[in-house]
Amino acid sequence: MPKPLPRPVLLLLGLVLALSPAMPLSYSAEAAPGWPQFRGPTGDGIVGDQGSVGELPVRWSEDENVRWKTAIHDTGWSTPVALEGKVWLTTATRDGHTFFALAIDAETGNIVFDQPLFECETPEPLGNNVNGYASSSPTIEPGRVYIHFGSYGTACLDTETYEVLWRRTDLECRHYRGPGSSAILFEQLLILTFDGVDQQYVVALDKTTGKTVWKTPRTTDFNDLDKDGKPFSEGDLRKGFTTPIVIDWQGAKQLINPGSRTMYAYDPYTGKELWKVRHHGHSTSASTVFAGGLAMITTGYEDSQLWAVQVDGRGDVTDSHVAWKVGPKDVPQTPSPITLNNLVFMVSNTGALTCMAAETGEVMWRERISGGYIASPIAADGRIYFFNQNGKTTIIEAADDYREIAVNELDEGLMSSPAVYGDSLILRTKTDLYRIQNSAAAQGMRDSNR
Numbered sequence: 001m002p003k004p005l006p007r008p009v010l011l012l013l014g015l016v017l018a019l020s021p022a023m024p025l026s027y028s029a030e031a032a033p034g035w036p037q038f039r040g041p042t043g044d045g046i047v048g049d050q051g052s053v054g055e056l057p058v059r060w061s062e063d064e065n066v067r068w069k070t071a072i073h074d075t076g077w078s079t080p081v082a083l084e085g086k087v088w089l090t091t092a093t094r095d096g097h098t099f100f101a102l103a104i105d106a107e108t109g110n111i112v113f114d115q116p117l118f119e120c121e122t123p124e125p126l127g128n129n130v131n132g133y134a135s136s137s138p139t140i141e142p143g144r145v146y147i148h149f150g151s152y153g154t155a156c157l158d159t160e161t162y163e164v165l166w167r168r169t170d171l172e173c174r175h176y177r178g179p180g181s182s183a184i185l186f187e188q189l190l191i192l193t194f195d196g197v198d199q200q201y202v203v204a205l206d207k208t209t210g211k212t213v214w215k216t217p218r219t220t221d222f223n224d225l226d227k228d229g230k231p232f233s234e235g236d237l238r239k240g241f242t243t244p245i246v247i248d249w250q251g252a253k254q255l256i257n258p259g260s261r262t263m264y265a266y267d268p269y270t271g272k273e274l275w276k277v278r279h280h281g282h283s284t285s286a287s288t289v290f291a292g293g294l295a296m297i298t299t300g301y302e303d304s305q306l307w308a309v310q311v312d313g314r315g316d317v318t319d320s321h322v323a324w325k326v327g328p329k330d331v332p333q334t335p336s337p338i339t340l341n342n343l344v345f346m347v348s349n350t351g352a353l354t355c356m357a358a359e360t361g362e363v364m365w366r367e368r369i370s371g372g373y374i375a376s377p378i379a380a381d382g383r384i385y386f387f388n389q390n391g392k393t394t395i396i397e398a399a400d401d402y403r404e405i406a407v408n409e410l411d412e413g414l415m416s417s418p419a420v421y422g423d424s425l426i427l428r429t430k431t432d433l434y435r436i437q438n439s440a441a442a443q444g445m446r447d448s449n450r
Helices: 007-019 439-448
Strands: 066-071 081-083 086-092 098-105 111-119 139-141 144-148 154-158 164-168 184-186 189-195 200-206 212-217 245-249 252-256 262-266 273-278 289-291 294-298 306-310 322-326 338-340 343-347 352-357 363-368 378-380 383-387 392-397 404-409 419-421 424-428 432-436
Touching: 081 139, 081 419, 086 144, 086 432, 098 144, 111 164, 139 184, 154 189, 184 245, 245 289, 262 294, 289 338, 338 378
Parallel strands: none
Antiparallel strands: 066 432, 081 086, 086 098, 098 111, 139 144, 144 154, 154 164, 184 189, 189 200, 200 212, 245 252, 252 262, 262 273, 289 294, 294 306, 306 322, 338 343, 343 352, 352 363, 378 383, 383 392, 392 404, 419 424, 424 432
16 A cells, blocks of 8 residues: 655655745735636536636637646646645656645746655556546645545645645555546545445545544445456446535535446435435446436446436435436546536537436437547536547537537647636646636736736
8 A cells, every 4th residue: 555755755845845935926815716626616617607807718729828838747637726826736657656746836837846745666557548546636725735646645735834734545445447536525524435346435534634534335236246256347347436526405415426336425424325326337437417406427337328316315216216317329438517507518538519408308419529538528608618638629608509619729638627717727738737818818917916
């Protein structure tokens, strides 16, 4: 299992940082909305009201509307998080031996913190090229950032001093293809998901101390054992990579947290299982979206479908609370769906774009956009942004007919889902981190800082 770096090494790194020249943080008085977790403030990719911040750009290239571009070392598909003038993200060596946290000055793009947090002598091979050792996204709140690498380690850092406040390396599972589920904050809890080939559970930690508050095993019957009692697929059917969301339904909170073969809802305060729905998919990755009392959940691989589940049930509600299903045609295995204007939009891994009525699942239209897709879309200002693995972004109107607004291109593609900071897109490609901002706004901000 991974081990933290020796204390003398961490102390030396801290001393070097303390003696380094302080980077300017011109956003110290800024009230721009942040991007605190995977898929944003509400966990569903919706940017929300930007107020006076300004609209996000709809056109960019390597030569247009790029405020800054910063190379990121090693490999990571984690979504950046942004708050209080800094962008945080993770990366790891390709061999899975060293795991890093980075902070970037949101004004300048300069790296102000770059520290290895964990090491692992014997990481499990990934066995694919669509995941890595740093695919789990951080989550952030004022003063603290929570860095998560699945079973390889979880840590809490002070965002100003960069001190490690607590760390855990004892939350184990065999990810087999690498970790993928991201951490989320809920009130005083940091909630983590471990769907491995050997064990599957959800755990909530006290965000202040890192101590376990509750831990709930999955109750899935995988029915995948051979005559010797071993999983016949080496456990592939048991894995999951989904990041949960917390919803409010009729005054009560639910943690919607799908796993392989089964969709689940839990009480986020106690971890008690509330309801579940059985299905035939596995290795589910997409996050749930919620609208009109329906949790819309993809089933993953093997039998890819999108199911809309009524959330007022208790126990096994497979036969009673599934309102509609679509698929397997054009249903994504990896990118999350998004809902806006009573419509559901989804892009498949191969670029099939579908719009459906959220209430009924009726398909309104289908189009094909170029490239392969891993990143989840975002929506802002009545527009939806889809980012592909070749560097292209297709922007459409959130409407019941297909209306393309723009297609933009960068040198490298996106495996990471995007982040938003104020009126800027924070895009992580396979090699670099970008801040994309309308040129007039960027120039105005530069002038105001002189």
